[in-house]
Amino acid sequence: MTTLLNVQHVSKQYGHDTLALSDVSFSVNEGEFVSVIGPSGAGKSTLLRCINQMVDTTDGEIHFDNAILQQMNKRQLRGLRTNIGMIFQHYNLVERLTVIENVLHGRLGYKTTMAGMLGLYKEEEKERGIELLEMLGLREQIYKRCDQLSGGQKQRVGIARALIQEPKMLLCDEPIASLDPNASKKIMDHLKSISRSMGITALVNLHQVDVALSYSDRIIGVSDGKIVFDGAPEDVTQEIIQSIYGSEANDLMMKLGGQNAI
Incomplete structure (x- = not known):
């Protein structure tokens, strides 16, 4: 090992x-x-x-x-x-943003500061985010604001955000x-x-x-x-x-x- x-x-x-x-x-x-x-x-x-x-x-x-x-x-x-993906007790989501927008924040470590500020994500990054959300049972919530979710749903968004980093x-x-x-x-x-x-x-x-x-x-x-x-x-x-x-x-x-x- x-x-x-x-x-x-x-x-x-x-x-x-x-x-x-x-x-x-x-x-x-x-x-x-x-x-x-x-x-x-x-x-x-x-x-x-x-x-x-x-x-x-x-x-x-x-x-x-x-x-x-x-x-x-x-x-x-x-x-x-x-x-290294991080998952927090209190989710650390931006509540006013949508589920998919929060997930895509997991890609910020790969972006320049300007690209991150402008929210410039590749199509394959968006597709991967949706794929992860569907895997976690959040297909119906993808475009909802995070302040509309239950605690368990918010934590699943946090997991998707960590996974889109492609962590070890x-x-x-x-x-x-x-x-x-x-x-x-x-x-x-x-x-x-x-x-x-x-x-x-x-x-x-x-x-x-x-x-x-x-x-x-x-x-x-x-x-x-x-x-x-x-x-x-x-x-x-x-x-x-x-x-x-x-x-x-x-x-x-x-x-x-x-x-x-x-």
Whole structure:
């Protein structure tokens, strides 16, 4: 298996007294579906933002597709980010624009500033955007404004916007945290299917441990900015949940009562 992402001894400090990540190291292979779990404030979102350099690391190195991110200038980083699609908890759509216009924003990394400002997209880019929206069950919404959509539909627009970049990896930051169970299942099914059928690596932050256990090839547990578990879903035990979630663990294990792994 080929390693796509290698995080080496990464730390991130905010100010003098907030250590969001502490000596984090792990690697992800091409095509893997990896979930990152942990309580709120554990450092999960900071980790994803360090990987695509929305946030600078304080220490350590991140290697992506044989490049060291910390050694790149702004132009090089802009080019590299076309290979890393980002899916956000709150969608990050332009609500007053149509669904297809939002999807095409995923091509901005390939455009000059002027072409982006003028919305100059090739016909094949528009056709690909429509194809992705149809694949995600949004045929009827293509020309609707995004403020007319449900939360689950908005998240599917966000996925299409990330996919039109032609990424090698998707970073998904709590993609189902704002959704009801039915919409959540649709989103996770789409993400898993996309990872398998397109060979796209996925690194997904999740609050929902049961979802992580169901969908992941691998689970990384984060607590207080440190990795405390890195292994297969079937290796997640009550003790592991306790080490990741501390005082929250008992409530989680009650919810997971029906899970064989716990």
